[in-house]
Amino acid sequence: MKPIRALNLLAALAAPMITAVRAQDTPPYRDFKLGVEQRVDDLLGRMTLEEKVDMVSGGGWMESKANARLGIPALKMADGPVGVRAWFGPSALTMKANSPLPTITSTAFPAGVALGATWDPELLREVGKTIGQEARALGRDMMLGPGVNMVRAPLAGRNFEMYGEDPYLTSRLVVGYIQGMQSEGIIATVKHFAANNQEHERQTIDAKIDERALREIYLPAFRAAVQEAGVWAVMSAYNKVNGFWCAENSWLLTDVLKKEWGFKGLVVSDWMGTHSTVATANAGLDLEMPGAESIRRYIAAGVPQNSGDIGSRGAMQTPEKLLPLVRGGEVKEAAIDDKVRRLLRVMFAHGLFENPKPGGGVVDTPAQRTLARKAAGEGMVLLKNAGGVLPLLPQKVHSVAVLGPNAAVARTGGGGSSSVKTNHAISPLDAVRERAGTAIQVSYAESLPEAAELAAKADVALVFAGDSAEVEREGRDRESMDLPAGQDELIEAVTKANRNTVVVLNVGAPVAMDRWIERAPAVVNAWFPGEEGGHAIADVLFGDVNPSGKLPVTFPRKLEDSPSWGHYPGKDGVVEYAEGIYVGYRHFDKKNIEPLFCFGHGLSYTKFEYSDLQVSAREVSLKVRNAGGRDGAEVVQLYVRQVAPSVDRPVKELKAFRRVELRRGEAWPISFSLDQSALAYYDPAKKDWVTEPGKYEVLVGASSRDIRVRGTFELTK
Ligand code: GLC
Secondary structure, three states: OOHHHHHHHHHHHHHHHHHHHHHHHOOHHHOOOOOHHHHHHHHHHHOOHHHHHHHOEOOOOOEOOOEOOOOEOOOEEEOOOOOOOOOOOOHHHHOOOOOOOOOOOOOOOOOHHHHHOOOOHHHHHHHHHHHHHHHHHOOOOEEOOOEOOOOOOOOOOOHHHOOOOOHHHHHHHHHHHHHHHHOOOOEEEEEEEOOOOOOOOOOOOEEEOOHHHHHHHHOHHHHHHHHOOOOOEEEEOOOEEOOEEHHHOHHHHHHHHHHHOOOOOEEEEOOOOOOOOHHHHHHOOOEEOOOHHHHHHHHHOOOOHHHOOOOOOOOOOOHHHHHHHHHOOOOOHHHHHHHHHHHHHHHHHOOOOOOOOOOOOOOOOHHHHHHHHHHHHHHOEEEEEHHHOOOOOOOOOOEEEEEOOOOOOOOOOOEOOOOOOOOOOOOHHHHHHHHHOOOOEEEEEOOOOHHHHHHHHOOEEEEEEEOOOOOOEOOEOOOOOOOOOOHHHHHHHHHHHOOOEEEEEEOOOOOOOOOOOOOOOEEEEOOOOOOOHHHHHHHHHOOOOOOOOOOOOOEOOOHHHOOOOOOOOOEOOEEEOOOOOOOOHHHHHHOOOOOOEOOOOOEOOOOEEEEEEEEOOOEEEEEEEEOOOOOEEEEEEEEEEEOOOOOOOOOOEEEEEEEEEEOOOOEEEEEEEOOHHHHOEEEOOOOEEEOOOEEEEEEEEEEOOEEEEEEEEEEOO
16 A cells, blocks of 8 residues: 555544544533533533632723633623723723823713613614624623613712613613623623612612512613513612612522522622622622722722722622632532623623624724714603794794803713713704804804893804713712703893793703793703714704604602602611602602603604504504604603502503604504503512502503593403
8 A cells, every 4th residue: 555545544544533632622611512501511610619719709990800721701891881981990080081091982872861762672772782883893792781770869960871760661771772782792781780879878878668669660670681681791789778788688689680580690799889708799799890909900090089989898709808718618619609600601602702703893983973863863852842943944044043051062971980982072063053054144152141142133042051971970969950050040041132042951860940941932851962962953953853752750840849859868878768669750640749841751843643542451552643744753652550459559650652753644553562560569568469450541642741542441350
């Protein structure tokens, strides 16, 4: 036999053995054809106790620990809910103008409350997906958002980040956002679990909340994130709930989240939000962030202790502290295994071991900016438009005066960890100038007396006022609902100088308007509208976009009218949620208090008619017609009331909604299915939800107080 053929024969015989050897070389956990749980089991079984304990505390400011021996990558995280913020340190450092840390820019989407005002879950899906694309392009695996805490108190500093006062609205929106983001292979982190509803003493406050309020108001959005959206990470909040720190609250983290809801992902602490070693390890926290070394580094770098970003806590789950306790049996190894299992499961589920990672993502593209503009426009709420001052039509309006402290600056977002550095923010002034072109003359002044003079000379005065990232921010609540100093006076002066005054607000939460609201014929709430907010404001003012936003929070006439008045921000480290389930419009309805602008309120440049309501216990159908002269979108809201409940219940509760776009003159049939859970209340004595037979009323309308059609049905069993 010729040598060559002998070699070929040898190679042919050896091949299966080589493959077998290679297969033996490739451990199952590296075989992405295997199931996630198989890979987790295999890898977990290869880890020493020391390696497992090492995994449950962070490796950096925004990274988990890697394991070189087994090739376990670090989980790379970034804030936040409306865009990718630089992950090198707290926002107190990364958002500084001359930050010592590398700069990361990405698309700054509108703040959570503006997204809440869209009432458009499919839009939220697109936003979540797009932020996921940007995270992938920037090499991150996990985003720290969405924030879903209920807006309980008007002054709370992070209200702007959340989706409003109603658990059903928030749930529908964040399910879309999370599914969109995770469809891009990026892990979403729903936060802050639970009841982080104020910034005042946020690191220490103890929220006393009855179980019915927790179940019906404060937990539903987290439950939807877990059970409907399949969120892979949950962030425990800084505060206590009913006496226990959230990071060591076994009722929240183990009984409810993991056992009752079946959560299979990862519970990560808020940054420096841990206070113990044994209690935290045994209560169900899986990963403590950030890493101890990075805390030391930033405190050494002088990050202000009172910024709220750097507490004097954290670094409780480090190996030095935890390993002796595991060896001593105070923390079971099984508890450590469960933490590591969850971490590995999230990693395998998102392909973190496979290189190159699926897809590459894109960041800061025109298409992403277009989505940001669309979202800002859909979230804009036309609060008032007496006499049809808006939209600005060239055949009617030949000159506008652009006035106020928020005119020449882009108020893209609120302050703190959700902040995003962007390359493209445009101010309302620049956007109005761009849109007006030569057809309409534009003048500008920031404040009195020049503002009043310009207002007097123009056909329409546009006053841009409201808050900034310094006023509405993480770590601090507002002192009052008042606008920043001087703005009321400015608006009053302008409305006196020109009866065609439009007030445009950048606010992420209710503000007082009593000093000028009667004199201002038109008011638009632009919220913190992201980098494309200027363009979106011009789109709405000039009628290129017909406003369809609806308030996700009630705007009270005065602070004393709000549900948390008298039990916020708490005393001696405790805040009593004495209002119970009566949060937001539930309170105003129950107490029969007229708000300034109600939950679900938002006007349009056209008008919609509701008719043909059909109601049964399972299904509600109706017809909506665009009876005005412009195409537009309407958010049809469906509330349910139990007519004679055996327990105290809200007058009505939001149980369905639909955003419909209708051409002028067009009519559209809409139907909603009602499942039993929509009718239930939580009974703490039974520790279960109860749906009582009896009569229910269905109220359908354009806001919680603009009910257009109503009907009843009898629930027999
Ligand atoms: C902050 C915030 C949290 C953020 C985290 C990381 O303190 O409470 O929302 O994701 O720390 O920056």
